[in-house]
Amino acid sequence: xxxxxTTIYADKSITGSGKSYAAIRHCINKQQKTLIVxxxxxxxxxxxxxxxxxxxxxxxxxxxxxxxxxxxxxxQSTVSLLKQSFASVKTAQSATIITTHAxxxxxxxxxxxxxxGFHLLIDENxxxxxxxxxxxxxxxxxxxxxxxxxxLTNNDLYEMRLKKSYEHVIHKLNVKTLQDDFINDSKxxxxxxxxxxxxxxxxxxxxYKRAQDVVNKGDVDGARVYTLSVINKEVLQKFTSVxxxxxxxxxxxxxxxxxxxxxxxxxxxxxxRETEKHTNGSRLKIHYLTNRRNSINFKSLIRxxxxxxxxxxxxxSYFMKNVIKDxxxxxxxxxxxxxxxxxxxxxxxxxxxxxxxxxVLVTATAGVNKYSHINYALYTTSRNVDNAEKDIxxxxxxxxxxxxxxxxxxAAYQFIARTSIRDPDxxxxxxxxxxxxxxxxxxxxxxxxxxxxxxxxxxxxDHAQYRLPLYRTAEGKSMRRVIxxxxxGVRKFRExxxxxxxxxxxxxxxxxxxxxxxxLKNYK
Numbered sequence: 001x002x003x004x005x006t007t008i009y010a011d012k013s014i015t016g017s018g019k020s021y022a023a024i025r026h027c028i029n030k031q032q033k034t035l036i037v038x039x040x041x042x043x044x045x046x047x048x049x050x051x052x053x054x055x056x057x058x059x060x061x062x063x064x065x066x067x068x069x070x071x072x073x074x075x076q077s078t079v080s081l082l083k084q085s086f087a088s089v090k091t092a093q094s095a096t097i098i099t100t101h102a103x104x105x106x107x108x109x110x111x112x113x114x115x116x117g118f119h120l121l122i123d124e125n126x127x128x129x130x131x132x133x134x135x136x137x138x139x140x141x142x143x144x145x146x147x148x149x150x151x152l153t154n155n156d157l158y159e160m161r162l163k164k165s166y167e168h169v170i171h172k173l174n175v176k177t178l179q180d181d182f183i184n185d186s187k188x189x190x191x192x193x194x195x196x197x198x199x200x201x202x203x204x205x206x207x208y209k210r211a212q213d214v215v216n217k218g219d220v221d222g223a224r225v226y227t228l229s230v231i232n233k234e235v236l237q238k239f240t241s242v243x244x245x246x247x248x249x250x251x252x253x254x255x256x257x258x259x260x261x262x263x264x265x266x267x268x269x270x271x272x273r274e275t276e277k278h279t280n281g282s283r284l285k286i287h288y289l290t291n292r293r294n295s296i297n298f299k300s301l302i303r304x305x306x307x308x309x310x311x312x313x314x315x316x317s318y319f320m321k322n323v324i325k326d327x328x329x330x331x332x333x334x335x336x337x338x339x340x341x342x343x344x345x346x347x348x349x350x351x352x353x354x355x356x357x358x359x360v361l362v363t364a365t366a367g368v369n370k371y372s373h374i375n376y377a378l379y380t381t382s383r384n385v386d387n388a389e390k391d392i393x394x395x396x397x398x399x400x401x402x403x404x405x406x407x408x409x410x411a412a413y414q415f416i417a418r419t420s421i422r423d424p425d426x427x428x429x430x431x432x433x434x435x436x437x438x439x440x441x442x443x444x445x446x447x448x449x450x451x452x453x454x455x456x457x458x459x460x461x462d463h464a465q466y467r468l469p470l471y472r473t474a475e476g477k478s479m480r481r482v483i484x485x486x487x488x489g490v491r492k493f494r495e496x497x498x499x500x501x502x503x504x505x506x507x508x509x510x511x512x513x514x515x516x517x518x519x520l521k522n523y524k
Contacts, residue, residue: 005237012249015417022270031094038123062094101126108198115238124366128231132190137222141214156205162195201229226389233261281447288440316342319433329376365414383407409442
């Protein structure tokens with residue numbers, strides 16, 4: 001009986017250090033069977049080209065197959081093609097199958113884990129976890145409790161799994177013949193994960209109780225709960241070895257989830273090139289606007305009761321007018337903001353190629369190399385965790401700051417690496433536009449001699465602790481309604497939120513908020 005896999009190797013070298021190509025050489029030279037999982041279709045094709053070229057130059061006999069959605073036909077799914085490809089190389093001594101992160105995850109959800117005899121090479125961080133937000137009401141909470149089995153584990157967590165008796169409705173949900181207030185389009189993957197044997201899904205004991213309270217108590221209108229799904233250790237143990245190529249991997253959530261699953265992480269370097277810090281930082285100019293933390297709430301805050309521009313409009317307009325100007329640029333932003341005029345004004349028309357516009361939306365922040373001729377980048381994304389998600393992450397030893405660093409700082413780093421800063425032969429300055437100082441400082445640490453430039457934007461609130469929306473805005477009205485529910489005793493005010501409000505009021509004593517401040521100052 002073979003020894004079970006307990007250690008995963010990772011190369012955390014910086015982007016552009018040559019670790020991907022060095023890992024390819026390693027796989028081919030070893031004459032082994034390898035599954036390579038990459039972020040995109042484009043990168044999958046690049047891998048196949050590099051593998052075929054290297055094997056040919058070294059006169060090494062190997063089989064290379066690529067499995068992506070573009071390789072399938074109308075009667076074949078990507079997962080079925082993946083199964084077929086594994087079967088076709090079963091007797092080969094040296095073979096490489098290349099697929100995407102999305103296709104690999106689909107295979108796991110479909111129950112395909114016949115990986116025995118293969119090595120696994122993952123390029124860039126892959127989501128081997130899933131976090132789902134569920135907003136429950138008196139109408140949807142009963143369905144949430146009815147669809148799943150909940151088993152109490154340790155650390156005040158429940159393991160939840162879709163009941164066998166409800167699995168037959170999944171097909172109806174996917175083909176739109178059944179609509180459900182809770183199990184809607186955005187929850188299809190969540191349903192697939194909770195019935196999959198490849199993942200285990202957890203919910204906190206408090207969240208489970210909140211769902212029950214919505215059902216049992218008429219004075220509880222709703223609840224927001226988060227679930228966390230983590231890859232099962234046994235799935236990755238099907239492989240002979242697992243190696244991950246990802247810059248700064250030791251800062252990633254994926255590292256934590258693999259350790260949660262029971263693996264030890266060891267680091268190695270495939271390339272012999274300089275891998276600790278970038279050497280072209282003197283070309284990098286990092287522009288930022290505020291000393292406070294970037295967040296969706298901050299960006300959506302309306303600065304004037306008579307103005308149509310929120311903070312995001314204000315900041316993007318400033319960067320375009322004063323930094324980017326008429327230059328070609330790439331942009332990464334939140335999904336909810338992608339139709340905002342400040343962005344779409346610069347995009348190519350629907351019948352044009354994406355590079356025909358001044359601005360190119362780059363939705364994937366890793367593994368995309370076709371923009372390495374562009375010298376300007378605009379990063380306005382914010383993926384900070386909220387309080388409900390923070391509760392369940394902390395149960396797994398992942399604090400808020402760690403998660404936010406992965407989702408924001410590492411994502412920003414991967415994004416700016418798409419520009420010409422990754423080209424060692426380029427000489428033009430590269431201008432990176434980010435919202436906050438913390439992101440600018442983080443990027444500058446990775447690029448020695450980079451220049452950080454602070455811009456002061458008129459009408460943009462720059463205080464790091466500012467949280468109070470203007471009184472007569474929609475946000476202000478919403479806050480007053482919430483406070484009333486606290487005053488009536490329907491809700492309990494979180495201590496950190498109470499203190500934050502009072503501290504902000506002391507800094508910015510808006511007269512209209514005095515009564516709320518007086519109430520919260522003495523709140524017990």
